[in-house]
Amino acid sequence: MTQGHPTGTSAGSERTPAFGVPRQRSAQPLAEPPAADGTTGATAAKKPGRDRYLDLLRTIALVRVVVYHLFGWAWLTVLFPSMGVMFALAGSLMARSLKRPALGVIRGRIRRLLPPLWVFGAVVLTLMFAGGWNVLDDPDHGGALGVVELLNYIVPLGAPPFPWSVGSKSGVLENTWAVQAAGVLWYLRAYLWFVLASPLLLWAFRKAPWVTLFAPLALTAVVGTGLVSIPGETGNAVTDFVMYGSCWVLGFAHQDGLLARVPRYLAVSCSALVMAFGLWWASGHLGPDGWDLNDIPMAQAAWSFGFVVILLLYSPSWQELPRGLARWDRLVTLSNNRAVTIYLWHNLLIMATVPIIDLAYGLPFMENPSATAALDSTYMVWMLLLVWPLIGVMILATGWIEDIAAKRKPRLWPDGRKSKARRAK
Incomplete structure (x- = not known):
């Protein structure tokens, strides 16, 4: 994805694996429904209510995803490996849910994931077809196979199929917008694979916890380093699965209390070594964007693994956010209740900021060269400021679909304010 700039090109920068398109460098298992309660990293003891620490992590991951796809800063993948963190949170929630019959749990997870995807897909496909794309004539997805891939x-x-170019460069959105819009869907595929595999993974984890925990790292060393190459999208999907597999299983370990049984000094020391290995590996395998770990599966897997271990080891059990973070309580609640919506739409909304900001160049005072130069120099800042209200509009417009998918009463703005008011009474 090319950087957004005043001429109207789209924002953000992504890497290339999944779906053969630039791929999310950052994402909760954003398709994972918000946790109903949480566990502490130290004791894994269940307490009623939500674990606000895990909610906070999910919110940080979402914000980091948006900022990353806007600015494309490679160092953000090191600062906070959002995808690894969020896969771990989803794994923990899945392990807790699998105390119930597995088929019902899987059906419930899929039900919560698909309706928001259907709305997103309907909008995106309508725009693609309106822009002149014909899947039957697409050189990459043509014929009956392309129609099947639409499923x-x-x-x-x-x-999912999509055109590499649709519309015109002078259109409202640049002609590569479909690549950016569909780029987020790699995560939904990986999440769905994990959900379907979780009963078997959890059984294996409880039979051989350490083998199951480290097996994905070992497999990443095989398929994520080029030692064994699996062609096409199958290879991309397998690489995604093994790269984040240990983080998902770490969620099991957190839920079952395995991490709590490891001396903290030993767990932190070993995690630091694994993270150091990840950075060392990255230093010798830098991709086109330098230290972007999403271009380097082995480094991403190792760094995310160690990072997640430390986060979960020091996981406090917050029934409420502490005083210094309390001001963000409603934002944390809202983002957790609308995580799927935010994740699905944020890339398209980043691109939508460009034609909106470009309208400013037509204002009368913009004839002054200094005014034009000021807007040019602050263009990305304006994109960052504008994308959040656009996300808010999308939450109002489509977020309630997450409630229907979860068999809840639809809510327009579920930030917890009414719930707190009722408790105060």
């Missing part, structure tokens, strides 16, 4: 907009087991 991935309904159930994301594989790679």
